[in-house]
Amino acid sequence: DGGITQSPKYLFRKEGQNVTLSCEQNLNHDAMYWYRQDPGQGLRLIYYSQIVNDFQKGDIAEGYSVSREKKESFPLTVTSAQKNPTAFYLCASSSGSRVSTEAFFGQGTRLTVV
């Protein structure tokens, strides 16, 4: 069953702790993305990757880090430097590199920092 999987669905962390959100896809997509969504707001791009071992900062990369060691995986670490980490995090993938194609989204991870 192909798709993009994010885990966990809900995550609670104490302030000052780093936390890593998982994103795995078995669609053989080259491009992967991380977005942040705050209540009632749009999607803001954190990081994106067009190919393994390469990634680019999005519009709100400060306080976040990523890695792309495997084509299928694009984990996002929310560090203690992120001032307001509580949000809904969405991972997406698409097949295109130079040509944009449909993005498939995971179910999202709701992170709450207390």
Added chain:
Amino acid sequence: GQQVMQIPQYQHVQEGEDFTTYCNSSTTLSNIQWYKQRPGGHPVFLIQLVKSGEVKKQKRLTFQFGEAKKNSSLHITATQTTDVGTYFCAGSLVAAAGNKLTFGGGTRVLVKP
């Protein structure tokens, strides 16, 4: 940096009526995509427009890409309760660093039965 803006932010529609949501980019786009997010869900792809002036239809939904490839619109006719959700446009800009997909703020649609 690239910005994509959508208006209106909220759209209250009587069931059966038509409405339009608009998307504007600060830069010329390679293509534009539209997504729908149901309450509590994740965005789901609706359509992609690539050519200048392109118009595509999906049943009651009509999508248009502007001549300058900097704006787009989504028009829904005869709104139904199943149309409830947030509609996002996403602009794609191919650059040296790769394909960056930037989303607008979305239009939240509420349907009054």
